[in-house]
Amino acid sequence: MHLAAISFVGHENDAAFYAVNVVGTTNLLDALVQLPERPDRVLLASSANIYGNTARSPIDENQPPAPVNHYGMSKLAMEYMARTYRDRLNLVITRPFNYTGPGQDANFLIPKLAMHFAAHAPSIALGNLDVEREFNDVQMVCDAYLLLLAHGEPGEAYNICSGRPYALRYVIETLARMTSHSPRIEVNPAFVRANEVHRLCGNPNKLRVLLAKQGAVLTEPALEETLARMLLAAKGRTAASIN
Template identity: 30%
Template sequence: MNLLGKKILVTGADGFIGSHLVEALLDKGCDVRAFVYYNSFNSWGWLDTLPPEKLKNLDVFSGDIRDPNGVSTAMKGCDIVFHLAALIAIPFSYHSPDSYVDTNIKGTLNVLQAARQHNTERVLITSTSEVYGTAQYAPIDEKHPFQGQSPYSATKIGADRLAESFFRSFETPVVIVRPFNTYGPRQSARAVIPTVITQLLSGAETIKLGSLSPTRDFNYVKDTAQGFIELAEADAAVGQEVNIAMGEEHSIKDIADILISTINPNAQIISTEDRMRPEASEVFRLIGDNQKIKSLTNWKPKFNMESGLHDTVDWFRVPENLARYKAWLYNV
């Protein structure tokens, strides 16, 4: 499928990955409608930081993914939907699981129902590597068992299986896109890399983190966005669930050490109890197998860990960007 000439909707367009995906689609010359979360400030989230020449080509729809009427209205006339709207913070899901069910499961159901109603040509549902839980074997391919180790991951498992059921029951042209840990400019401070960078750039000598031993497979955000685009273009991906992964493993401590050496070599790391996940909920190892996406598309990562972290730190060094973050708080 060629995306040019198609009307494309991106839900969660105001968020971290969503804003980068919108920007990549605009750079490609696509006709994009951005679904952003309605608020009284008329904020478009991270889209507000895009250059005016890009924003003038963007069709923005304010709504709530939990509202089926608004979702249907937004999807009317769209050929392709990238569904990224979600609640994603794991600690917040411990005490507010109802909101995760409403947003992640019911929100996805709204998108799938509207896709049936409007005969949408392709629907890309955003999953997460957290659905796998701690690796039972490595690298993790798409046949790995699912394990809901947090309310967040459980709702994403539920949303994925709903998407699968719509493909099997109604032939809804669904692709389940499963990024591993994405990082880069604009990421929320609830994630480990922005947490470390913002503490360091704010002058902290003691960097507070949770557990240091878990490992993750980190994708730079531009590579993740490109993976979404290439999977949308791949007809053979319909009905599939596909990892977007580097296939590399880095511990939280390793990443923190790299950032400390880059920004302030005198800083020290401490693990604090309030930042620890419950032991049975902590995902101790994630490393993805990327053979499937490579077999279906021409995707391959353009950024390694060094270049991705370099670009991320440079973005945070811009005063107006750093000022958006509350480095002194633990962001759940």
């Protein structure tokens, strides 16, 4: 299972996306091919960012890719590169949509929000507020990875998603309700991406059909459950920093 990558879309070094996500994966696959006993399956984590901006929603795996940022471009390049190993390795490609949970770096949107709300910060600087994303729980994604590593069809790509998108403004309102705190929301132009993906919602049917054949069903925690765990973790970090 290969999950290592530069995954923060706003990473400052554009070339690093390709050095790590494409060349790094190539090096790994080369090493696997040379093993005396090759693995039964190799799961590669791509990204729903390969789809880019599309009027089609929810997005299934047949949607033509059209990435709009270096992260999405590097993941698509990784997928195409991996095809050259299909005669030697049983590769399963995953395309996870946005997910989050306790422990995610505060560079990412939801943990940043959780930290600010947990600390009752007076204000939060954000980028584009008019976006919609799935914000799935990391545990669901991990369960999907393990099931696909065991049962995924080699050569196939699978969306890992719930098909439930949330507007960012709704997430902010939910956190405000859960913490009884309403910080001032400031839009920082430096955080607004010109190549923003405005809506990203996936079709989970292909994965669900595969898992149903194995008698498996993914547990999909509600957004409020995930946020509650993240707020608890953020409060713990705040208390630790004070002590």
